[in-house]
Amino acid sequence: MPDSAQPPNAAQPPAKALDMPRRYGIGVNVAVQIILALALFAGVNRLSWRHYWRWDLSPSQDYTLSPATLNYLGSLSRDVQIFIVFGRDSKVYGEVQSLLEEYRLHGRQRVKVRSIDPVRDIERAEQLKADTGLSLAQNGVLLRCGVNKRFITEEELVVRESGTSTNRQIIEFRGEDAISSALISVVEGRVRRFYYLVGKGSRSDAALSDAYTAAIDLGKQQNFEVAQVNLSEINRMPDDADGLLILGPRYDLSEREITMLDDYWKRKRAGIFVMLDPGGETRRLNAFLTANGVRPRGDRVIFAESTSTGARKEFTVLAEFMKEVPFTRHLASSAITLAGQSESLELRDEQDPSLKEQSITLQPLMRASPRYWGERQYLEELPIVDEEDTIPPIYVAASIERGIVSDESLRADSSRMVVVSNSTLLDKQTMLAVNRDFVSAGLNWLMNRESRIGIGSKPKRSYRIQLTKRQHELIFWITSITLPGIVLGLGFMVWASRRSA
Numbered sequence: 001m002p003d004s005a006q007p008p009n010a011a012q013p014p015a016k017a018l019d020m021p022r023r024y025g026i027g028v029n030v031a032v033q034i035i036l037a038l039a040l041f042a043g044v045n046r047l048s049w050r051h052y053w054r055w056d057l058s059p060s061q062d063y064t065l066s067p068a069t070l071n072y073l074g075s076l077s078r079d080v081q082i083f084i085v086f087g088r089d090s091k092v093y094g095e096v097q098s099l100l101e102e103y104r105l106h107g108r109q110r111v112k113v114r115s116i117d118p119v120r121d122i123e124r125a126e127q128l129k130a131d132t133g134l135s136l137a138q139n140g141v142l143l144r145c146g147v148n149k150r151f152i153t154e155e156e157l158v159v160r161e162s163g164t165s166t167n168r169q170i171i172e173f174r175g176e177d178a179i180s181s182a183l184i185s186v187v188e189g190r191v192r193r194f195y196y197l198v199g200k201g202s203r204s205d206a207a208l209s210d211a212y213t214a215a216i217d218l219g220k221q222q223n224f225e226v227a228q229v230n231l232s233e234i235n236r237m238p239d240d241a242d243g244l245l246i247l248g249p250r251y252d253l254s255e256r257e258i259t260m261l262d263d264y265w266k267r268k269r270a271g272i273f274v275m276l277d278p279g280g281e282t283r284r285l286n287a288f289l290t291a292n293g294v295r296p297r298g299d300r301v302i303f304a305e306s307t308s309t310g311a312r313k314e315f316t317v318l319a320e321f322m323k324e325v326p327f328t329r330h331l332a333s334s335a336i337t338l339a340g341q342s343e344s345l346e347l348r349d350e351q352d353p354s355l356k357e358q359s360i361t362l363q364p365l366m367r368a369s370p371r372y373w374g375e376r377q378y379l380e381e382l383p384i385v386d387e388e389d390t391i392p393p394i395y396v397a398a399s400i401e402r403g404i405v406s407d408e409s410l411r412a413d414s415s416r417m418v419v420v421s422n423s424t425l426l427d428k429q430t431m432l433a434v435n436r437d438f439v440s441a442g443l444n445w446l447m448n449r450e451s452r453i454g455i456g457s458k459p460k461r462s463y464r465i466q467l468t469k470r471q472h473e474l475i476f477w478i479t480s481i482t483l484p485g486i487v488l489g490l491g492f493m494v495w496a497s498r499r500s501a
Helices: 015-050 067-074 093-106 122-132 175-188 205-222 255-265 283-291 326-331 353-357 408-413 433-446 469-500
Strands: 080-085 111-116 140-145 148-153 158-160 170-173 192-197 224-229 243-247 271-275 294-296 300-307 310-314 317-321 335-338 345-347 360-368 373-375 395-402 415-420
Touching: 067 093, 067 175, 080 093, 080 122, 080 175, 093 111, 093 175, 111 122, 122 140, 140 175, 148 175, 175 205, 192 205, 205 224, 205 243, 205 433, 224 243, 255 271, 255 283, 271 433, 283 294, 317 326, 317 395, 326 433, 335 433, 345 360, 345 395, 353 360, 360 415, 415 433
Parallel strands: 080 111, 192 224, 192 243, 243 271, 271 415
Antiparallel strands: 080 140, 140 148, 158 170, 294 345, 300 310, 300 373, 317 335, 317 360, 360 395, 395 415
């Protein structure tokens, strides 16, 4: 073999020279991966911070705002500041904080919420006192919009059990009602006022009291006041009247009072809510309604049939809401039961010259189920449909709008009226949530507050379960003895089976 010959692997470079580029490439690759992972992590976090979804998993949707509140928050045109002035030891602090967080999230960045503990944040609390001029001596929620402000105390947010004890338990949380009403107050800058017509009797004193109390409760939710008025004691409707409530009168208005009512109706932005009592003697009031397009027929909406046990008459009316009307559309999937007696309403043709001259528009609001008809001889044992009766469709509620113009910006100047041919709508014994929602929607429509129309809030209630001594013992034996014993027995069986195997 010649001396110049070399081993076969003598020409290969050292292994260290080859490893350096390879390690450098791996390091760069790892660094790029780390940078990309951090960028992805930061991007996902930013995206989740700006765009996220919340789900209310509570069985009764306790942390979800009502459609009416959501509608109003969605149409806010001014910025609102809300301060939670609560000590952390308050029993309702968590409820209030969760509720107002929903207001902030749905307020389209117009609702700012801040929490101040007057015990721990003394400096901020004193500054808020100086800015608002309020004492803030107790827990509550402060709402401020421009120069308007409203402080809601803790006691206005809850309902406590009755009694004289100083430690009465909270049985109901009505935070959404109180805060939404205060929100409307600070945004609008004034409280609307409805006048409740008295002096015309009612089916009973209890029915009169129920309707008046229900109207006041609705006012607390929707930010309007209710004051009583007797037309026989005044010369004209007050100038600050945003609406007139005529709820189930038994006796008729005088000629002078009808003239006052007509003068008020011809104002701009007048509002009238009428609940008729079919058994009342209100000929002049009926004539006023007829002149404006809705004629009460004086019959009774009934269903009658012959059964094996004899004749059966049904005066309680099951009705449905009309889908075509904007302020009852949210109730279209619900049915309403009208207790007592109702009469059918005839809606005149809008092309009638007398209605056309006043630019009156009519809309049916509620229609009785097809099995009902308007019966004239309703006192008979088994009435049957004949020529003088009214066949379906039977309308039991209607709306009247006067002075509509083509310019949408001027529609707020129109006068509006809601007529219901039943006087039990607000009776305490028969009133359901859908009754309140309908009346609330009607009153907001009268006030040109379409943004507040929707299903109202449902208060959160606390319930106590009273258990007898025997029931306490039964619960103890089941939870402390029986169930642990079953688990222990199953464990012993598993242990024994494995040991034998």
